[in-house]
Amino acid sequence: MTSVQPSFAAGVRLGIPYAVVGFVLSMSFGVLARQAGFSAAQAIVTAAVVFAGSAQFAGLAVLATGGTAAAAIAAGTLMNGRFLAMGTALAPSLPGGPARRALQGQAVVDSSWALANRGDGSFDRWLLFGTTVPQYATWVLGTVVGALSGDLLGDTDRLGLDAVFPTFFLGILIAELRDRRSRTVALLGAGIALALVPFTPPGVPILAAALAALLGLRR
Amino acid sequence: MTVWLTILGLAATTVLVKAAGPVLFGGREPHPAFLRVVAMMAPALLAALVVTSLFADGKQLGAGADTVGVLAGGVLLWRGRSVVLAVLVAVVVTAVLRALV
Numbered sequence: 001m002t003s004v005q006p007s008f009a010a011g012v013r014l015g016i017p018y019a020v021v022g023f024v025l026s027m028s029f030g031v032l033a034r035q036a037g038f039s040a041a042q043a044i045v046t047a048a049v050v051f052a053g054s055a056q057f058a059g060l061a062v063l064a065t066g067g068t069a070a071a072a073i074a075a076g077t078l079m080n081g082r083f084l085a086m087g088t089a090l091a092p093s094l095p096g097g098p099a100r101r102a103l104q105g106q107a108v109v110d111s112s113w114a115l116a117n118r119g120d121g122s123f124d125r126w127l128l129f130g131t132t133v134p135q136y137a138t139w140v141l142g143t144v145v146g147a148l149s150g151d152l153l154g155d156t157d158r159l160g161l162d163a164v165f166p167t168f169f170l171g172i173l174i175a176e177l178r179d180r181r182s183r184t185v186a187l188l189g190a191g192i193a194l195a196l197v198p199f200t201p202p203g204v205p206i207l208a209a210a211l212a213a214l215l216g217l218r219r
Numbered sequence: 220m221t222v223w224l225t226i227l228g229l230a231a232t233t234v235l236v237k238a239a240g241p242v243l244f245g246g247r248e249p250h251p252a253f254l255r256v257v258a259m260m261a262p263a264l265l266a267a268l269v270v271t272s273l274f275a276d277g278k279q280l281g282a283g284a285d286t287v288g289v290l291a292g293g294v295l296l297w298r299g300r301s302v303v304l305a306v307l308v309a310v311v312v313t314a315v316l317r318a319l320v
Contacts, residue, residue: 017302024306049230054268059229071222073228080236082264087222087240089257094241101245110268114261121254160313164290166272167309170293171302173265182262189263190270197275205275210268215226216255 007036011112011130018111019134021168022053023142028161029056030146031153036064040147045185047143051136053165076154078203086113092191093123107132114172181215188212284320288313 025045033043038060050056054075062072087105091115094101107129116128146153154158177183189209196205273286292309296302 008238020303021306024310025263029299038222042226046229049226052229052233054272055229055233063221063225069224069228072225073232076225076229077232077236078285080233082268083233084235084240085260085264087237088244089240090258091241091244092248097240098245101241105237105239105241106234110265114265117258117261118220119258121251121257158317159312160288160310160315160317163285163292163309164306165311166229166269166285166289167292167296167306168302169269169272170289171305172295173269174264174293174296176261176265182259185259186262186266190266193267193271194274194280196259197280198273198278202271202275205271206264206292209263210260212263213256213259216259217252217254219253 007124007126008130011116011124011127011132012134013129013130014115015112015134016133018131018168018172019138021164021171022135023138023145024161025053025164025168026139026142027146027153028156028164029053029060031142031150031156031161032057032064033060033143034147034150036060038147043147044140044143048140050076051139052076052080052083053139057165061202071092075202076203078207081203081207082110083108083212084212085207086110089113089117089121090123090125092121093125106127109135110169111135111172114176117176118179158161185212185215188215284315284316285309285315 023035029047030043033046034040058079059072059076062075087106098104098142104125109132112128112131115131116123118124124191173186177186189212192212193209196208232317273289274282288309291303291312295305295308
């Protein structure tokens, strides 16, 4: 337990750049949600209780085009499918009984999971918790700002805010490309996802791309 | 009503999905091959997330001003610059391209 504090503090520091980007990203969510007919309160509650960018945007896209709640929930849940893979990976690094483990699993967001990954299959859980904390704070704050000032910002596409999300994940990805195998797996995962886009609901291509990780079975 | 239902539903499924892995696969010594596959999950999933957000619009494939902007940000990231700077450049390039076209 001696290494708890330094690891957590290091995580908070590592999380800050992602928290800054997350602020802009969740601000654009707030603006888009208002445009899709959410009240400011609904937009803010979404950020606070869902706290999963890709799922929120996917669900919002369905509602914005007149889809049902069930379709929106399904789209968002599929986008979250990758957390199933991430949680499975993280499992051996978490202590405690089922309830405690389930609770610790809630701290997973893409960047915190990737940064806490030691690269040998194990995870620094305190680093993970630390990285998530500033990101949760700015995620909620960004949506508050976006939801309340959306009319001032106007068209987020014109402002280029849709470029935030992919660049954010590209940053996390590049940090992960440590060796030749990881680069091969990334290319294969990207290929699987793009090949499936025309044929499956959004979210499925990303989940299916996890199959590329099976290359790890080779020594 | 539809909006609140969606919010509650998404919150519930997100909690369940995030809890499933740690609850079902915890507390045992993992096999080395399992750990090697796990280590490769991040590049596979993140690459898929990036390319689908760049090139997919629903079920359509295509590229736009945002693709160029993100690639510009990607060059900076590859050179080791901060994610904040890269996002800023990506947004500015995208906005400028849209203003011009």
